[in-house]
Amino acid sequence: MKKILGISTLLVVICVATSVMNPQFLTAYNLQNVIRWTGLFGVISIGAAFVIITGGIDLSIGSLIGLTGCVLPLLIMQHGWSAPAALLVVALLGLGVGLTHGLLITKLKLRPFVVTLCGLMIYRGLARWLTGDQTQGFGQEHETLRLLATGKVPLPFVTGFEIPSPVLIMLALGVAAAVFLNKTVYGRYMLALGRNEQAARYSGINTDAMTILAYMICSTTAALGGVLFALDFNLIQPAGHGDFYELYAIAAAVLGGCSLRGGEGSIAGVIVGIAVMRVLYNSINLLGIDTQLEFTIIGVVILGGVTADELAKRWAASRRAAAERA
Amino acid sequence: MSSTTPLLEVRGATKRYPGVLALRDVNLSLQPSEVLAVIGENGAGKSTLMKVLAGIQGLDAGEILLDGKPIRIRSVQASLDLGIALIHQELNLCENLDVAANIFLGREPLRHGLIHEARAAEASRKFLQMVGLDISPRTPLHQLTIGRRQLVEIAKALSINARVLIMDEPTSSLTQHETENLFEVVDRLRERGVSLVYISHRLGEVKRLADRVMVLRDGENAGEISKQDITHDKMVGLMVGRDISRFYDRHPHPAGDVALAVEQLRTHAHPRRRLSFQVRAGEIVGIAGLVGAGRTELLETLFGVERPLGGTIKVRGEATRFRAPREAIAAGVALAPEDRKQHGLILESSVEENIGMAGWFRHRLAGGFFNRRRQAADAQAMIEKLNIKTPHARQMALYLSGGNQQKVVLGKWLALAPRVLLLDEPTRGIDVGAKEEIYHLMDQLAAEGVAILFASSEMEEVLGVSDRVLVMHQGRIAGELARSQLTEEAVMQLATGAETTTVSNL
Known part of the structure; x- marks a missing residue:
């Protein structure tokens, strides 16, 4: 809990500052919108956190979102598949991609950066080729399916504010992920191997299997994210859909306390991390700052956040070291 | 103490880290052409004292004198300028550069603003000769063994006219031969008037090299031993501050069934050698040998880190083929x-x-x-x-x-x-007190029926703890010695490939 205190404070500060400067921020419409985006990006960030915790990286998330976001409407609208069958194919696609990444990284000892960078290019190209670069979508059909991403669930005793369904999906996924990571031996294996893969292996941990599992979790949540984004947007451009989303996911994980060296991170932190970025993006719009500066501002805030975190960590470490010597 | 002015003197050195006194009123004096060994348990303050001399850390109180004159060592550069060089345990060399470039790193001779390589090479020769290295200055560093790289580092120190060389555990990764060679270099440097501060855990080396031994304990001077009085017992006694005549206390236990049986095992390190031996429950078997003899590779193969190329491993009678450590662990290894x-x-x-x-x-x-x-x-x-x-x-x-x-x-x-416990250098870098506890533990585990196989480079450990010793030489088991036959000479003869003996199992 202590670990996410800093980032949570940052979130509160940005919320308060924005609402003071523009009361629009606190309207139900705006808040629903912000948390809906947080839910959508939260799903992919949770998956990315697993890979980062094992000390790896996945750069292909955005392209996989693009590919799955195209394949789903393509199968349903152009090939007349049923929605469950198409969803199954997308899920298998995610699992297969993750398995492939994991095998290449563990068995062939290729660098995660290289493997997933190639993935980034391959899946984007496939998405464009499969669709002939034609914009995909569901038109006015499949309203029920689209409720997965666009639906809203009313809160008891509260009127005028409803929870967007992606938020609920993210929370459910987040709880499952946090339990898995902290309470099962497999999650702890991932944390252990992220800190020192060799020592984990020498302690009898099946490090290859755990690494592969982490990449499968990441790609599968990316596929799920791809589905949700596609259902939400309803206009999917194969060349750009999901572009750079991996960077949001990685940045959220880092902001939320994951170490890129591996072995450290919490799911709650990642969710707060992505919330910070979505709120920040919202503030830029509400405060009338040039949207061209979006990335610059988010970049500066992340840089500031991780710098402060690093300094705080060093300070704590030196205090602790001093205490231990005493 | 001595009538001559010490070359280097430290008086009343005190260094406080937050919450701990690392050095308390420590004195050190070093005569010209003297090899001073500094020993002490881990945490005794050796490293702190050396860091102070090398300019890595400052003192809270106390003074340092060079040739009788007080000096201030504010940085590593200042220390080097004064002629004090520290050779770290981990060498500070660039593997991608050649020997000459390493020696003159940061002080490259220039011509027209570019590095004058020929002159650097020429100037290097003299220093390489001083450390007995007969190699071209143009040799890329990565082609040299660790032992030779260390000599390059010493040559580098000599090239800045170092008068005081501080060596921190210099032999920890050297082979027997390289160690001998280093000793000769140390002797030669001493003859040339260089003074050395030699830090080591290996008391045998200290005895061989030191003109005087200074012992630190808990950040304070614990005592000094002059050359004629240097004995193992005396050094250990001052380090731990108590009598440890019961250092290696072994009670041989009746051996039980065969817990580990290895037949015709071939490992990646030495694919053409076949290893066969057994370890019984309750037995402590040592593996002696020089660096590179294949001891670590053998243990790692038994533990499933590496797969064997051939042969069989039986754990408590069952043939195994571990693909990963987790399978070995499941089998009780x-x-x-x-x-x-x-x-x-x-x-x-x-x-x-x-x-x-x-x-x-x-x-x-x-x-x-x-x-x-x-x-x-x-x-x-x-x-x-x-x-x-x-x-x-x-x-x-x-x-x-x-x-x-x-x-x-x-x-x-x-x-x-576990039923079979493999230990690879179980007490490396561990202070004397903890060593004793680990030996005691091994003894106790053997009494409980655990089969223990351990590799060690420390002769005293091999001789003191084992019921039986396998001596490895270049990937094969050169011989096996029963406890009654264990002498340092017998082990060294086998380890250096002098002769082959086999003894029936006890």
Whole structure:
């Protein structure tokens, strides 16, 4: 809990500052919108956190979102598949991609950066080729399916504010992920191997299997994210859909306390991390700052956040070291 | 003490780290052409004192005199300018550059603003000769063995006219031959008027080299021994501050059934050698040999880190073929690896987690859930049983001393009650007190019927702890010695490939 205190404070500060400067921020419409985006990006960030915790990286998330976001409407609208069958194919696609990444990284000892960078290019190209670069979508059909991403669930005793369904999906996924990571031996294996893969292996941990599992979790949540984004947007451009989303996911994980060296991170932190970025993006719009500066501002805030975190960590470490010597 | 002015003198050195006094009123004097050995347990203050001399750290109180004149050493550069050079345990050389470039790194002779390579090479020759290195200055560093690289580092120190050389555990990664060679270089440097401060855990070396021994204990001077009085017992006595005549106390136990049987085993390191031997329950078998003899590779193959190329391994009568350490562990085999910090421990994890880690799967709850209670209980039991000195079980392993870290590694395995315990250099870099505890533990485990196979480069350890010793030479078992036949000479003869003996199992 202590670990996410800093980032949570940052979130509160940005919320308060924005609402003071523009009361629009606190309207139900705006808040629903912000948390809906947080839910959508939260799903992919949770998956990315697993890979980062094992000390790896996945750069292909955005392209996989693009590919799955195209394949789903393509199968349903152009090939007349049923929605469950198409969803199954997308899920298998995610699992297969993750398995492939994991095998290449563990068995062939290729660098995660290289493997997933190639993935980034391959899946984007496939998405464009499969669709002939034609914009995909569901038109006015499949309203029920689209409720997965666009639906809203009313809160008891509260009127005028409803929870967007992606938020609920993210929370459910987040709880499952946090339990898995902290309470099962497999999650702890991932944390252990992220800190020192060799020592984990020498302690009898099946490090290859755990690494592969982490990449499968990441790609599968990316596929799920791809589905949700596609259902939400309803206009999917194969060349750009999901572009750079991996960077949001990685940045959220880092902001939320994951170490890129591996072995450290919490799911709650990642969710707060992505919330910070979505709120920040919202503030830029509400405060009338040039949207061209979006990335610059988010970049500066992340840089500031991780710098402060690093300094705080060093300070704590030196205090602790001093205490231990005493 | 001596009528001549000491070359280097430290008076009343005191250094306080937050919460701890690393040095308290420490005195040191070094005569010209003297080899002064500084010994002490880990944490005794040796490294701090050397860091002060090398300009890495400053003093809180006390003074340093060079040629009788007070000096201030504010930086590493200042220390070098004064002619004091520290040769680190881990060498500070660039592998991608050649020997001459390393010697003149940062001081390259220039011509027209570019490096004058020919002159650098020419100037290097003299210094290489001084350390007895007969190689071209243009040799890329990565082509040299560790021992030769160390000589390059010494040559580099000489090239800045170092008058005081500080060597920190210089032989820890050298072969026997390289060690001998280094001793000769040290002798030669002493004749040339260079003074040396020699830090080592290996008391045999200290005896061979030192003109005087200075002992530190808990950050204070514990005593000095002049050349004619240097004995092993005296050094150990001053280091630990108590009598440890019971240092290697072994009670041979009746050996039980064969716990580990190896036949015609071939490893990656020496694919053409075939190894066969057995270890019985309750037996402690040592593996002696020089660096590169294949001891670590043998242990790692037995533990499933590497797959064997051929042959059979039987654990308690059952033929096995481990594909990974987890399979070896499941069969009751455990390994405390040579590289404790890389392979034995997760330094950033707690003591509790390090002890519990290997048992997570075995003790898991229904549904794969983590059994925290079991881990906490196991960790507490091991902390007590092994006397692990840690403020609490949640302490990061990083902050423990080497001896306590090794106890954590052992605790991890003891919590799983292994039948075959493999130990690779079980006491490397560990202070005398903890060593004694580990030997005692090995003895106790053997009494409980565990089969122990350990590799060690420390002769005293091999001779003192083993029931039986396998001596390896270039990947093969050159001979086997029973406890009654164990002498340093017998082991060295086999280890250097002098003769082959076989002795029936006890």
